[in-house]
Amino acid sequence: MPVTFSFPTTVLFGAGAVKELPQRLVALGVSRPLVVTDKGLIGTPAFRTIEALSGGKWAVFSGVTPNPLEDDVERAAEAYRNSGCDGVVAVGGGSALDVGKVMRVRVSWRDVPLRQFKPSAGAPTLSPCVTIPTTAGTGSEIGRSSVIMVDGKKAVFFHPSLLAKLAILDPELTVGLPPKLTAATGADALTHCIESYTSPEFHPMCDGIALEGIRLIADALPRAVRNGGDVDARGKMQVAAMMGGVAFQKDLGAAHSLSHPLSSLCGLHHGTANALTLPVVMRYNAERKPGLYRRVGEAMGMAQATDAQASDAQAIDAVAALLREVGMPPGLRAHGVQESQFDALTEQAFADPCHQTNPVPVTKQDLRRLYQLAM
């Protein structure tokens, strides 16, 4: 079967890049954008920068909640219609970007409830969207999907039409991100790069991008956590997170299947959940596919090991050490997860599609055991 390799989103990167937003909107034919964000961002220096660029003329929807709900999407679409908008500027973390991207479906397809939106339903023409991340993690700024909570579960809405026309990566917008969130979102980016690199689909372009993303994160994440004002480290993290988002068009793995229910059922931040599940999944995979992580270790600066097991151990130890260094030690228990929740967690993890592209298959029982090992 032929496969498609596609990297279509224009990315504008650099300190101060966001200042080009007004002229870029004009070039996209947008005169009345709706700014989609969350209430936590209002009043931050990052949002004040956007406000200043708008001259106070752009409509704002700031009702995006963490782990956003179907209702957030409905309310954003309503705000868009009420203000007569013709484009979207999504500003914030992954939640705001996901809502900003997918709410356009509810504008173009008013009669189709979001939960019924599927790639097979056709290709709606959506208004242009510009994404401006204020974290460095999800990669949603260049992704073709939005994750929205539907009936208490994370549902992934995927369609190439959801892609932003332009992503603006301005590291100055992330300097105010606290160390804990910097670490958690960075762990998400690292997980995207590692899981996409090891997922089995043939996509050497994504593999190269993922490995370089890992190299950037190993260098820049500790620096960005130590000193939030390090614009060089912030910029490298933004680019690496975007590269992780590009790479995972190749798909993800079991760490993401384990982490999605940890957010929906236990309220963990998505990046924190990944930091807690990634090393145990790497160990599980390496035992069954020795040598899988050799190039991950090399990307993280490890010397080449002679045998497959040693190279995997080096890579896994390097990942665990990096997570510990940025303040994310292992242990689900410390985050309030209880063994009595394993049945519900395992059910949702097994229903999650990400593990279907794990480098080795996982059963429901394996997922339960991985939760146990992550405790």
Ligand SMILES: [Fe+2]
């Ligand atoms: Fe993720």
